[in-house]
Amino acid sequence: MKFEEAKSKFIQTWGALGSQWGINKTMAQIHALLMISPEPLSMEDIMEELHISRGNTSMNLRSLMDWGIVFKEYKPGERKEFFSAEGNIDELARKIARERSRREIKPTLRVLQDISAIDGEESTKASHFKAKTEELYDFVSRADNMLEKITEQKENWITKTILKLMR
Amino acid sequence: MKFEEAKSKFIQTWGALGSQWGINKTMAQIHALLMISPEPLSMEDIMEELHISRGNTSMNLRSLMDWGIVFKEYKPGERKEFFSAEGNIDELARKIARERSRREIKPTLRVLQDISAIDGEESTKASHFKAKTEELYDFVSRADNMLEKITEQKENWITKTILKLMR
DNA sequence: TTGAACTTTCAAAATATTTTGAAACATTTA
DNA sequence: TAAATGTTTCAAAATATTTTGAAAGTTCAA
Numbered sequence: 001m002k003f004e005e006a007k008s009k010f011i012q013t014w015g016a017l018g019s020q021w022g023i024n025k026t027m028a029q030i031h032a033l034l035m036i037s038p039e040p041l042s043m044e045d046i047m048e049e050l051h052i053s054r055g056n057t058s059m060n061l062r063s064l065m066d067w068g069i070v071f072k073e074y075k076p077g078e079r080k081e082f083f084s085a086e087g088n089i090d091e092l093a094r095k096i097a098r099e100r101s102r103r104e105i106k107p108t109l110r111v112l113q114d115i116s117a118i119d120g121e122e123s124t125k126a127s128h129f130k131a132k133t134e135e136l137y138d139f140v141s142r143a144d145n146m147l148e149k150i151t152e153q154k155e156n157w158i159t160k161t162i163l164k165l166m167r
Numbered sequence: 168m169k170f171e172e173a174k175s176k177f178i179q180t181w182g183a184l185g186s187q188w189g190i191n192k193t194m195a196q197i198h199a200l201l202m203i204s205p206e207p208l209s210m211e212d213i214m215e216e217l218h219i220s221r222g223n224t225s226m227n228l229r230s231l232m233d234w235g236i237v238f239k240e241y242k243p244g245e246r247k248e249f250f251s252a253e254g255n256i257d258e259l260a261r262k263i264a265r266e267r268s269r270r271e272i273k274p275t276l277r278v279l280q281d282i283s284a285i286d287g288e289e290s291t292k293a294s295h296f297k298a299k300t301e302e303l304y305d306f307v308s309r310a311d312n313m314l315e316k317i318t319e320q321k322e323n324w325i326t327k328t329i330l331k332l333m334r
Numbered sequence: 335t336t337g338a339a340c341t342t343t344c345a346a347a348a349t350a351t352t353t354t355g356a357a358a359c360a361t362t363t364a
Numbered sequence: 365t366a367a368a369t370g371t372t373t374c375a376a377a378a379t380a381t382t383t384t385g386a387a388a389g390t391t392c393a394a
Contacts, residue, residue, distance in 0.1 A: 007282075010278075010282050022188050024351090035299055036292075036300070055355065055372080079368095080370060090306075093310070128203065142329065149333075150332065158310055162313050164331050165328065192382085220383060225341060247340060
């Protein structure tokens with residue numbers, strides 16, 4: 001396979017993976033492009049490579065920076081802004097895990113806690129509901145804690161975790 | 168909070184969480200409804216509770232069964248079909264983890280492997296590309312293995328994992 | 335073997351999400 | 365301070381996804 005073909009395939013695949021996990025496809029593609037670029041890219045570069053508009057590029061770069069996985073850089077003498085992606089994959093995964101927990105899991109947990117506190121109904125339905133939502137709260141909060149524990153390990157947290165699990 | 172309000176809030180929240188993770192909202196809502204129902208529900212029941220069409224209900228129940236987290240049941244004497252959700256949360260999470268790995272992660276890994284095997288280009292861009300995609304392949308396959316290791320533990324795999332991590 | 339009861343399918347319609355592009359905004363240079 | 369260079373915003377347009385509902389399909393009882 002030739003480089004250009006492989007590159008395009010990578011960008012498509014990363015975009016599709018993002019999509020399947022609820023991430024805007026273009027955002028994932030920009031991230032893919034920045035990851036494989038040895039040099040920071042300008043907005044123009046990105047627009048041209050991916051054939052997308054300026055507005056789209058600007059908004060998705062903003063999102064990527066909000067996630068903390070893309071950074072803005074300035075080149076001396078140059079007026080325009082350049083962008084580069086987090087280069088450390090461990091750190092990338094850590095950031096994604098933390099953001100998803102903060103934005104999606106934690107708020108869900110708060111709701112689960114609220115609703116399992118329904119006031120004393122005694123129907124089968126209500127007590128089953130309470131039991132289920134409590135169980136769910138318990139499970140989700142422990143899973144969330146587990147992920148936190150895993151990712152808070154510095155460097156090579158995957159290898160470290162696998163080692164610990166093997167014992 | 169009253170039961171009916173809590174129930175509706177749960178269905179909304181579960182649907183929104185699904186959405187954020189790339190799962191059809193209605194599919195997640197049907198799953199939510201079945202999880203909190205002490206008895207299996209018929210298609211009619213589901214249509215009525217969620218105000219959705221028969222076709223929508225049928226298709227999403229099929230998807231949930233394909234995921235292996237909802238089951239079809241028959242009541243003696245009754246002609247119509249009833250549906251119930253996987254009741255064991257550990258098992259539910261295990262099924263979801265495995266399906267997502269099979270459908271989304273494994274195919275991505277295959278692509279990463281293919282594209283990192285670009286034939287001998289010597290440009291900086293190409294060698295950086297090769298290095299990055301190899302690194303990514305390595306990371307993703309190890310993360311996938313880790314999840315497999317974690318979920319293959321029988322019963323309370325979260326607690327077991329947390330214990331092992333604390334050492 | 336017909337028809338009643340129920341489920342699935344899928345093209346069209348509805349809805350939600352994403353993208354565009356031009357105006358507004360910001361910053362620097364002449 | 366006016367113009368040049370670049371970025372952001374957001375309403376409208378384009379696109380993608382989901383939903384509907386009616387027709388076709390299936391199963392079973394009479």
